Amino acid sequence: MSLGEKVGEVAKSANTIFEGMAVTLSHMFREPITTQYPDRTERPVAEMLPPRYRGFLEVQIDICGGCKRCEKACPIDCIVVEMQKDPETKKMMLSRFDIDISKCMFCGLCVDACKGDATGAIRHTREFEGAVGTLDALVLRYIEPGKLHPLYKAPKDPEQVPVGEYGPHAREARERALRDNPALLQELRSKAAEAR
Ligand code: SF4
Numbered sequence: 001m002s003l004g005e006k007v008g009e010v011a012k013s014a015n016t017i018f019e020g021m022a023v024t025l026s027h028m029f030r031e032p033i034t035t036q037y038p039d040r041t042e043r044p045v046a047e048m049l050p051p052r053y054r055g056f057l058e059v060q061i062d063i064c065g066g067c068k069r070c071e072k073a074c075p076i077d078c079i080v081v082e083m084q085k086d087p088e089t090k091k092m093m094l095s096r097f098d099i100d101i102s103k104c105m106f107c108g109l110c111v112d113a114c115k116g117d118a119t120g121a122i123r124h125t126r127e128f129e130g131a132v133g134t135l136d137a138l139v140l141r142y143i144e145p146g147k148l149h150p151l152y153k154a155p156k157d158p159e160q161v162p163v164g165e166y167g168p169h170a171r172e173a174r175e176r177a178l179r180d181n182p183a184l185l186q187e188l189r190s191k192a193a194e195a196r
């Protein structure tokens, strides 16, 4: 390599370093694009979520009929529903209802399966904060190990189905009603406090 070529290479390297440093320095004077979470956001993040946000799953176990539609619908086997016979009553009972949130991709197929063909017992919440110490803590267990829970049987007569308590969208409807009616919410809270 001739001297002229060597000088050219050195100049090229110096230019590259200068360009890189210029980009780095320019970032020191720009407005930040990201916001530090959670304490420096303008509003709580939960308030900024879109209306149909799919957060962690939740099961209203008292209206689960154990049909396993949600378990079958899940493409990655996050949900495990098991049943066994109660030795005393000889009735089939739920013995396990686990959802492994660490695997869940929040596709909503389980929710659709339950809402469309069963009772609407499983649904997405708006909860998204899942920082825990162990992966096992992300397995949501709706039946305590060793315990049994009765299966929900919908009344044959549709008029017997408690309105606002059971059925597809029941919980959403109830929550919406409570949100829109603070007096009712207060009344229910007082009743719950008295019952304790
Ligand atoms: S589909 Fe619904 S009712 Fe059936 S097992 Fe799942 S949560 Fe329970």
Ligand code: SF4
Residues within 6 Å of the ligand: 057, 073, 074, 075, 076, 077, 078, 079, 099, 103, 104, 105, 106, 107, 108, 109, 110, 111
């Ligand atoms: S949301 Fe999707 S991935 Fe998560 S448990 Fe339901 S079906 Fe499985």
